[in-house]
Amino acid sequence: MxxxxxxxxxxxxxxxxxxxxxxxxxxxxxxxxxxxxxxxxxxxxxxxxxxxxxxxxxxxxxxxxxxxxxxxxxxxxxxxxxxxxxxxxxxxxxxxxxxxxxxxxxxxxxxxxxxxxxxxxxxxxxxxxxxxxxxxxxxxxxxxxxxxxxxxxxxxxxxxxxxxxxxxxxxxxxxxALRLPQALAVGLVLGMLLLASSGAWANWAMILQMPLSVAGFGLVHALVARSRLGVGSLVMFYMLWALLLPLRWVVQLLAVTDSFIDVRKRLPVRQSGE
Missing domain, CATH: 1.10.1760 (Arp2/3 complex 21 kDa subunit ARPC3)
Incomplete structure (x- = not known):
């Protein structure tokens, strides 16, 4: 700069x-x-x-x-x-x-x-x-x-x-606040399924997983902040995400779900005294 x-x-x-x-x-x-x-x-x-x-x-x-x-x-x-x-x-x-x-x-x-x-x-x-x-x-x-x-x-x-x-x-x-539009989320899922079922290009589906994962990370960070859980919970989350394949799918599913129902608006904010 x-x-x-x-x-x-x-x-x-x-x-x-x-x-x-x-x-x-x-x-x-x-x-x-x-x-x-x-x-x-x-x-x-x-x-x-x-x-x-x-x-x-x-x-x-x-x-x-x-x-x-x-x-x-x-x-x-x-x-x-x-x-x-x-x-x-x-x-x-x-x-x-x-x-x-x-x-x-x-x-x-x-x-x-x-x-x-x-x-x-x-x-x-x-x-x-x-x-x-x-x-x-x-x-x-x-x-x-x-x-x-x-x-x-x-x-x-x-x-x-x-x-x-x-x-x-x-x-x-x-x-x-990061959320994917519904059309984009659906398009990414369909693209992933198409590539995953293609056989030769199955690994290419990982490229389309990235936006869903990033959007899922944004949601997790927002929920942690609302719950006042602290940085340690995020460190543990990322360690588990790196080690457990099912957790990666859950994060992507959360991102797709959030595109349709806006999870942030449906969960209460935890007050500091609670």
Whole structure:
């Protein structure tokens, strides 16, 4: 926010490290959210230089798709629409999966072969260990899902930075109020079911799960705040969410339910003395 030189330094150096590319993407998103698409696009152009170099080396398409996805999502969020921003992010994840399954299929196959080799090594040491055999298409879907989560984390970080600098508490209120429109929730569920039943592209359904999960997180945070349960309950929730697959489905179901009945309005606020 101090100037273009500082913004370029943070974003370019972060993307150049690959591992911290999401921090560079967050810097692009912050400038876009605060100063508009033109200024954000100018920074994006500079940041795309190391991202393009990494892609041309054949190592990773992620930084490019992360930067483009977070920039477009930030432009959408600047208009005040988190649901549409999440939809854009899912679209960017699907585009990356498609690229990984076509243009960069060799890279996807290489990852699949590496995972298969790891699975064989684990079974050699412990025959009872069972690991699924992943195809290049499966890997492409996983990469797309990881990219979608990376983009949403970068966008959320940028929005949090913006709130801290210019609107303290604004991100918390915005996140707690996040609800998906009914049409979007139904569309995501239908898309997930279609992909899950397709066989070859079943793993791609994970990309469409992201908006439902984020909306579910917003609802959980809102309910925890209303119940005055404290940060510890959220830490426990995220630990269980990471470990238990059924809990992830419950969170997505909560998001769909909230789209239709607005759970927040139906639950009382717990008073401090209760």
């Amino acid at each position: 101090r100037g273009r030189t500082q913004a370029i330094a943070v974003s370019v150096l972060s993307v150049g490290t690959v591992f911290f590319a999401w921090v560079g993407a967050a810097a692009v998103a912050l400038v876009t959210l605060r100063k508009g698409s033109s200024e954000g696009g100018w920074l994006l152009a500079w940041t795309m230089v190391p991202a393009a170099f990494i892609a041309l080396q054949g190592s990773d398409l992620g930084p490019i798709t992360t930067l483009i996805g977070v920039y477009i999502a930030a432009c959408v969020l600047r208009l005040g629409s988190w649901p549409l921003a999440l939809l854009v992010i899912s679209a960017s994840g699907l585009i990356l999966a498609l690229l990984m399954n076509t243009v960069a299929q060799a890279q996807s196959q290489q990852i699949a072969d590496m995972l298969a080799m790891l699975s064989e090594q684990l079974r050699a040491g412990n025959p009872d260990v069972q690991m699924p055999v992943l195809s290049a298409t499966d890997v492409a879907g996983m990469v797309g899902a990881i990219n979608a989560w990376t983009v949403v984390l970068g966008l959320a970080l940028a929005r949090w930075w913006q709130a801290m600098l210019y609107n303290p508490g604004g991100f918390r209120s915005e996140f707690h």
